[in-house]
Amino acid sequence: MTNENSLVTGATGFVGSAVARTLIAAGHGVRVLVRPTSDRSNVADLPVEIAVGSLEDRESLDRALAGCTALFHVAADYRLWVPDPAAMMESNVAGTERIMKAAAEAGVRRIVYTSSVATLGRHPGGGSADETTPTREADIIGPYKRSKFEAEERVRAMIAAGLPAVIVNPAAPIGPRDIKPTPTGRMIVQAASGRLPAFVDTGLNVVHVDDVAAGHLMAFERGRIGERYILGGENLALADILGKIASLTGRKAPRLRLPTAPLLPIAIAGEIAARLFGIEPMLTRDTLRMAKKRMYFSSGKAEAELGYRPRPADEALADAIAWFRSAGYVR
Numbered sequence: 431m432t433n434e435n436s437l438v439t440g441a442t443g444f445v446g447s448a449v450a451r452t453l454i455a456a457g458h459g460v461r462v463l464v465r466p467t468s469d470r471s472n473v474a475d476l477p478v479e480i481a482v483g484s485l486e487d488r489e490s491l492d493r494a495l496a497g498c499t500a501l502f503h504v505a506a507d508y509r510l511w512v513p514d515p516a517a518m519m520e521s522n523v524a525g526t527e528r529i530m531k532a533a534a535e536a537g538v539r540r541i542v543y544t545s546s547v548a549t550l551g552r553h554p555g556g557g558s559a560d561e562t563t564p565t566r567e568a569d570i571i572g573p574y575k576r577s578k579f580e581a582e583e584r585v586r587a588m589i590a591a592g593l594p595a596v597i598v599n600p601a602a603p604i605g606p607r608d609i610k611p612t613p614t615g616r617m618i619v620q621a622a623s624g625r626l627p628a629f630v631d632t633g634l635n636v637v638h639v640d641d642v643a644a645g646h647l648m649a650f651e652r653g654r655i656g657e658r659y660i661l662g663g664e665n666l667a668l669a670d671i672l673g674k675i676a677s678l679t680g681r682k683a684p685r686l687r688l689p690t691a692p693l694l695p696i697a698i699a700g701e702i703a704a705r706l707f708g709i710e711p712m713l714t715r716d717t718l719r720m721a722k723k724r725m726y727f728s729s730g731k732a733e734a735e736l737g738y739r740p741r742p743a744d745e746a747l748a749d750a751i752a753w754f755r756s757a758g759y760v761r
Contacts, residue, residue, distance in 0.1 A: 435459040437498045437538075438478075439529065442503030444608045444615075445544065445600065447472035448629055448643035449502055454478070456647055463494045463505070472607050485525025485699060488532060495529075495536040502646060503529055504544040508574060510613050511714045513705055515573035527584050541595035542650050545582045547635065547660060547727050548575040550599060558665060558728040561599070561658050572716035582658075589656045596653035601635035601640045601662035601727055604746050606753040608639070611680035615750065616712070621675040621684075622751050622760045623746070628686035629668050630693070633724035636671065637663030637744035642739075648736035664743035665726040674747050679760075 436453050440446030441462035453460050454476060461479040464470060471478075483490025485505065495501065507521045526543070533541055551565040570579050582597060589595050608615035614636070620626040645661035653659060666674075669687070677685035693713060700711030732738035754760045 434456075434458075434499040434500045435498045435503055436492055437461050437463060437481070438502045438504060439463045440503075440544075441478070442468045442470055442472050443505070443608065444472075444612055445603055445639060445642055446502075446504035447476075447607050448503055448603075448605070448639045449544075449646045450478060452640070452643040453502070458500070461498065463491075469609065470608060470628050477726070485521055485529055488528055491529050491532040495532055495538060496532075498536065499535045499539050500650065501529070501538050501541045501542070502650070503533075503541065503667045504646075506546075506578070507545070508612060509710060510572060510574055510717055511701065511704060511711055512573055513708075515576075518573050519577050519580070521664070522574075523581045523584065526581040527588075528705050530585060530588050530593060530595070539594060540650060541593065541658075542646050542653070542705065543582075543585050543595050543597050544646070545585075545597050545599045545658065546575075546578045546699060547599050547601050547662065549582045550660070550727065552723050553726065556724055556726070558726045561731055572714075583641060586656075593600060594655055596649045596655060597641075597658035598646055598649050599655075599658055599660045599731075600645075601637050601660065601729075602725075603639040603642045604636055604750040605639035606749055608750065608753070609656065609757075611679065611754075611759070613717075615754070618675060618747070619754055619759045620712070621672050622679045622681075622754065624679075624681050626672065627684050628688050629672055629684055630688055630690055631668070632658045633665060633667040634671075634728060635662040635665050635725060635727045636743050636746060637740050638749065641740040641746075645732060645736065645738050646730070648738055652736050653733070657735075659732040659738070660727050660729050661732055661738065661740075662727045662729040663740040664748060666743055667724070671743075671747070674744060675751065677749050678744075678748055
């Protein structure tokens with residue numbers, strides 16, 4: 431058990447709620463930063479203290495951090511398309527810098543900052559990238575990746591000036607309580623519902639959200655200040671992921687593999703419709719650009735230094751589908 435008093439941002443969301451549950455199980459006293467308008471269903475059953483505020487309101491951050499010895503900054507605007515990129519930059523970049531400064535001034539002794547594999551480069555040969563793989567400008571596709579890249583750069587600069595922070599870079603988390611759902615979760619819902627007739631030749635690293643949460647606690651307890659740790663699971667081609675979902679749901683896997691170029695007009699039309707009706711498109715020009723490269727990563731450093739051990743992708747997919755079914759997303 432521990433005497434830590436931890437503030438968790440983003441705890442009403444997918445990864446943040448898993449982190450809060452893991453900390454509670456480890457004996458942390460947990461306070462969660464919650465916007466006045468947030469859906470609190472992910473923390474409704476948890477013994478947490480609610481601090482109402484936002485990353486835009488410095489005074490609310492000071493109140494939330496009062497008496498805390500640890501900060502887990504998980505909150506982020508995670509969308510692959512936004513009508514106003516400036517709002518995402520304000521939340522993910524300026525908001526991160528704001529809470530890091532508040533934590534430093536509050537005397538928080540240790541911080542875990544949730545970045546993303548979106549900040550990492552791609553392996554030139556198509557293999558698994560790690561924490562040392564250099565990031566090129568061409569790797570930073572879309573406002574989300576740009577915002578997370580810039581936010582991590584600012585955190586790293588603050589670490590160099592004495593901020594006691596460890597950085598974790600989750601891959602594509604899947605599992606229970608994906609209430610929004612995330613872009614990866616939406617893909618699982620579509621496939622499990624039989625509404626994904628075709629796919630593109632890409633790949634990603636999928637990981638159970640509870641393993642990501644366990645990695646956060648490991649980074650807090652064992653991570654080296656200033657280091658970053660990839661928290662991933664299995665690297666899988668999208669075709670293999672869809673095949674596994676088909677097996678778990680008793681459906682036929684889609685067999686139609688599409689090149690990305692003919693999908694460009696559909697992506698443009700989807701973005702136009704999104705601006706008109708305020709709904710997030712399933713396909714965008716940025717997602718097509720990202721799909722041209724397999725997003726594979728290695729968690730070897732976290733395994734060696736933290737003792738991180740992610741479960742197989744089959745278990746993560748099964749848990750995700752079971753939760754989406756129970757919540758009514760998949761019928």
